[in-house]
Amino acid sequence: MRYTVTSRGDDTSNALRKKVDKYLKEFGLTEDSETPEIVITIGGDGTFLHAFHQYSNLLSETCFVGIHTGHLGFYADWKPEEVEKLVIHIAKTPFQVVEYPLLEVVVRHYDRPQSDRYLVLNECTIKTLEGSLVCDVEIKGEPFETFRGDGLCISTPSGSTAYNKALGGAILHPSLASMQIAEMASINNRVYRTVGSPLILPQHHTCLLKPLNEVDMQITLDHKSIVDQCIKSIQCRVAEEKVRFARFRPLPFWKRVKESFIGE
Structure with missing residues (x-):
């Protein structure tokens, strides 16, 4: 088996x-950082996110496992004292x-014909560098609302425990093929209204965001960030594609949620 090991540094x-x-190597495995x-x-989890993006072009051939x-x-759920056990398993x-499902983000531009496609493991956020974000939101090709506020967060189920949770979004089991849209400080008054939830x-549903104000837009894709004023739509x-995890033992998702946010 071909493997590679990445480190936080x-x-x-x-x-x-x-x-x-x-x-x-003592077990006879081959180190291969090109096609592991x-x-x-x-x-x-940050180290895991970097590795995912580094090998996102090999998702159908590569599995991931993390040591924290x-x-x-x-994502990084093995302990350092379990390394010998993990190596024997591998x-x-x-x-x-x-x-687990991923998020596809396609960014289209006014100033060039080609669009940019990204795969996201946790979430994509859309904000502006100054002032409020104003954008039309379409769902499944139909107008839904005009959003005004600090920004929007579109997350995967496995990313629902990250920024999405801090915004009041729901925690989803990562096996659900879905995505979640959470608002950041939306403006709601007699003039402007959003769904607020x-x-x-x-x-099979698509969300299309069309910015309406001509300001520098900031799009984050997990740990990556893009700033552009000529964004036509997102x-x-x-x-x-899906991310593939190598599972050597049962790993109850709700137990991890409890340990992370509630404790014993």
């Missing part, structure tokens, strides 16, 4: 990376592949 994560690499069959991330060297994460045990859209839908 701190001393603890780098030392653990060397250990994992040494163990896997399994990507092992060491750090936290800080707080327990939703080398000796046929693993279960679990697939998070929206959960199924796989189209979001559940992607055809």
